[in-house]
Amino acid sequence: MARPKLAVWKLASCDGCQLTLLDCQDELLALAAEVDIVHFAEATKTDLPGPYDVSLVEGSVTTPDDAERVRRIREQSATLVTIGACATSGGIQALRNFADVAEFTAAVYARPDYIETLATSTAIADHVTVDFELRGCPIDKRQLLELITALLAGRKPQIPAHSVCFECKNRGNTCIMVAHGTPCLGPVTQAGCGAICPSYNRGCYGCFGPVANPNTASLIPQLARLGMSEIAIERVFSTFNVAAPGFSPDSRPARPGDA
Amino acid sequence: MTETQPGGTRHADGPFLMDVTALSQLLGALEAAGYQVIGPTVSDDAIILSELGSAAQLPFGWGVELAPGGYRIRQRSDTAAFGHSAGPQSWKQYLHPPREKMWSVDRSGGEFDVVPADEPAPRRAFVGVRPCDLSAIGIQDQVLGRGEHAGSRYAARRAGVFIVAVNCTEPGATCFCTSMGTGPEAGPGYDLALTELVSDTDHKFLVDIGSPAGADMLAQVPVTPAGDGTTGLARSAVAQAADQMGRSMPADALHGLMAGSYDAARWDDVAQRCLTCGNCTMACPTCFCTTVEDVSDLSGEHAERWQLWDSCFSLSFSYLPGGSIRSSDHSRYRQWLTHKLGTWHDQFGSSGCVGCGRCIVWCPVGIDLTEEVAALQAEARQAEAQQAEAQQAEAQQAEAQQAGSRTPGARAGGEQQ
Numbered sequence: 001m002a003r004p005k006l007a008v009w010k011l012a013s014c015d016g017c018q019l020t021l022l023d024c025q026d027e028l029l030a031l032a033a034e035v036d037i038v039h040f041a042e043a044t045k046t047d048l049p050g051p052y053d054v055s056l057v058e059g060s061v062t063t064p065d066d067a068e069r070v071r072r073i074r075e076q077s078a079t080l081v082t083i084g085a086c087a088t089s090g091g092i093q094a095l096r097n098f099a100d101v102a103e104f105t106a107a108v109y110a111r112p113d114y115i116e117t118l119a120t121s122t123a124i125a126d127h128v129t130v131d132f133e134l135r136g137c138p139i140d141k142r143q144l145l146e147l148i149t150a151l152l153a154g155r156k157p158q159i160p161a162h163s164v165c166f167e168c169k170n171r172g173n174t175c176i177m178v179a180h181g182t183p184c185l186g187p188v189t190q191a192g193c194g195a196i197c198p199s200y201n202r203g204c205y206g207c208f209g210p211v212a213n214p215n216t217a218s219l220i221p222q223l224a225r226l227g228m229s230e231i232a233i234e235r236v237f238s239t240f241n242v243a244a245p246g247f248s249p250d251s252r253p254a255r256p257g258d259a
Numbered sequence: 260m261t262e263t264q265p266g267g268t269r270h271a272d273g274p275f276l277m278d279v280t281a282l283s284q285l286l287g288a289l290e291a292a293g294y295q296v297i298g299p300t301v302s303d304d305a306i307i308l309s310e311l312g313s314a315a316q317l318p319f320g321w322g323v324e325l326a327p328g329g330y331r332i333r334q335r336s337d338t339a340a341f342g343h344s345a346g347p348q349s350w351k352q353y354l355h356p357p358r359e360k361m362w363s364v365d366r367s368g369g370e371f372d373v374v375p376a377d378e379p380a381p382r383r384a385f386v387g388v389r390p391c392d393l394s395a396i397g398i399q400d401q402v403l404g405r406g407e408h409a410g411s412r413y414a415a416r417r418a419g420v421f422i423v424a425v426n427c428t429e430p431g432a433t434c435f436c437t438s439m440g441t442g443p444e445a446g447p448g449y450d451l452a453l454t455e456l457v458s459d460t461d462h463k464f465l466v467d468i469g470s471p472a473g474a475d476m477l478a479q480v481p482v483t484p485a486g487d488g489t490t491g492l493a494r495s496a497v498a499q500a501a502d503q504m505g506r507s508m509p510a511d512a513l514h515g516l517m518a519g520s521y522d523a524a525r526w527d528d529v530a531q532r533c534l535t536c537g538n539c540t541m542a543c544p545t546c547f548c549t550t551v552e553d554v555s556d557l558s559g560e561h562a563e564r565w566q567l568w569d570s571c572f573s574l575s576f577s578y579l580p581g582g583s584i585r586s587s588d589h590s591r592y593r594q595w596l597t598h599k600l601g602t603w604h605d606q607f608g609s610s611g612c613v614g615c616g617r618c619i620v621w622c623p624v625g626i627d628l629t630e631e632v633a634a635l636q637a638e639a640r641q642a643e644a645q646q647a648e649a650q651q652a653e654a655q656q657a658e659a660q661q662a663g664s665r666t667p668g669a670r671a672g673g674e675q676q
């Protein structure tokens with residue numbers, strides 16, 4: 001039986017999620033024994049044509065070219081998995097969605113007329129059908145391996161959609177929001193990281209994006225009561241998942257008082 | 260030594276007096292007897308449960324300030340070791356752990372080799388079990404360790420546990436064990452129960468024996484029979500605590516109230532505030548729900564089945580083909596509260612709540628079930644009053660009509676006026 005063909009693609013992104021795959025040091029050889037990696041620019045010059053059994057797509061769509069490319073990748077891929085906040089919600093570069101991109105290009109580039117870009121940075125799922133999304137900035141190594149393993153075995157991946165609080169409790173952490181008064185986005189953020197930040201006494205800042213139906217209207221006043229300023233609240237939601245429904249400026253109460 | 264009293268009430272022998280150095284000796288004796296000693300200790304600005312290397316790790320001189328959504332440790336004016344209330348974790352961390360392997364399976368050739376995960380559970384001694392938590396252990400025993408579950412992994416872990424309870428003399432602001440009938444005096448189920456007596460000059464414990472194992476253990480520690488004076492002092496300190504609860508609950512009305520509140524408007528109100536984060540269920544010492552996860556390795560030769568804590572607040576918990584049957588926040592909070600306080604009685608013959616207050620404290624937005632219950636009760640009363648009023652009005656109307664039809668003249672007379 002031919003081994004499944006795996007391709008790793010990159011659109012607008014920092015490469016961090018692809019690096020997570022290389023980071024699987026111990027498991028990388030085992031993985032290489034199970035699949036043929038036929039396209040993975042970060043790791044190998046090998047570049048074989050499709051079709052592909054599994055495509056991992058990193059990055060968001062920010063140019064007309066990207067949009068076209070992701071359509072071609074989709075056509076060639078039996079299973080398409082998006083990896084990371086850029087691919088699943090548009091990434092930090094989606095800050096442009098709430099500003100004027102022409103102003104940005106004018107400020108940054110000497111010849112803005114050379115730049116061809118879209119007004120928005122969008123998730124892959126806004127353009128093509130996605131079979132599975134892996135959240136995070138960057139993604140979690142264990143989740144990536146679990147997903148690939150599950151795909152190879154033809155079983156359901158164990159990627160829970162509950163809040164980060166579940167992972168905190170799983171680790172036996174004392175809740176730092178309650179015991180220390182540290183503002184934390186854990187209750188509205190999807191699990192996956194293993195509650196890294198709260199485990200080191202730092203509030204979750206939401207890099208795995210919102211849970212389904214995040215109740216930010218209730219959490220935001222509590223963040224304010226714990227001393228977070230209006231601007232700090234604005235900023236903590238305006239990071240890697242700024243365009244995700246629930247975190248985006250247009251889908252949460254703007255000020256604590258508006259809840 | 261006499262037999263354990265049925266139901267575990269106080270042993271005929273005793274009570275005894277033990278000073279604070281003898282407490283160290285008791286912990287040492289437990290360790291020497293092969294127990295892993297677990298008890299409260301300060302870590303990361305909270306009083307957590309952890310394996311204790313020595314009695315010195317107990318939180319001497321530490322207390323807590325409790326509020327909805329807020330917990331702070333504070334220095335006490337005395338050196339009490341157990342002068343604190345329920346903490347972030349409960350004993351279910353040990354008896355019903357957040358993650359446990361159920362079995363694994365290896366493929367060799369065409370065969371499967373299934374290996375049950377029956378790791379021998381360490382024999383544990385729980386030191387400092389508060390009365391509410393002792394009741395909670397009893398409730399989980401009922402759910403996870405009896406009847407068809409008598410052979411469960413829970414039952415195996417539970418069987419070897421030695422319990423040193425502590426009676427409460429200083430309830431927290433979120434405590435309501437008196438309402439739930441679980442404290443402040445430890446009920447059945449302990450091997451030894453302490454009442455801490457601490458003053459500027461003296462630090463002693465009144466010790467009650469609850470089982471032959473407790474008596475054996477105490478025989479290894481220097482104790483003296485307690486005099487009537489000290490015993491009275493200890494008993495009245497515990498009795499007084501009953502009136503100092505920070506919260507209360509109308510325990511006997513709860514089953515009916517929950518059954519009648521399915522359509523209450525209050526569920527919408529609480530759903531506005533609830534984050535459905537699941538903290539309350541995971542902090543609760545009686546919540547027991549789990550999910551099952553199957554994982555395999557890359558080679559496909561090895562697979563494992565794990566049991567993990569789950570919560571009625573997660574969407575996946577009620578996922579059936581087609582979607583989650585409790586998709587609204589409203590329905591998930593309602594499921595939790597009505598099970599905990601209502602249908603738990605039908606299922607397990609008791610309330611699912613012991614009044615420890617953890618769900619109030621560890622809710623990031625401070626949702627307080629006693630407040631929710633009070634609001635549901637007010638709503639039910641109002642609905643009742645409205646219904647009674649409507650019934651009365653109806654009855655009056657019917658009476659008037661009847662009176663009218665019996666005396667035809669009256670209507671005619673009315674028309675004439």
Ligand code: SF4
Pocket residue numbers: 164165166168169173174175176177178184185186187195198203204538623
């Ligand atoms: S620290 Fe944050 S993520 Fe952890 S339980 Fe508390 S609120 Fe949830």
Ligand code: SF4
Pocket residue numbers: 532533534535536537538539540572621622623624625626
């Ligand atoms: S009641 Fe509080 S702790 Fe429980 S799910 Fe709702 S917000 Fe979370």
Ligand code: SF4
Pocket residue numbers: 539542543544545546599611612613614615616617618619628
């Ligand atoms: S419902 Fe709340 S108060 Fe009752 S036992 Fe559970 S955590 Fe304690």
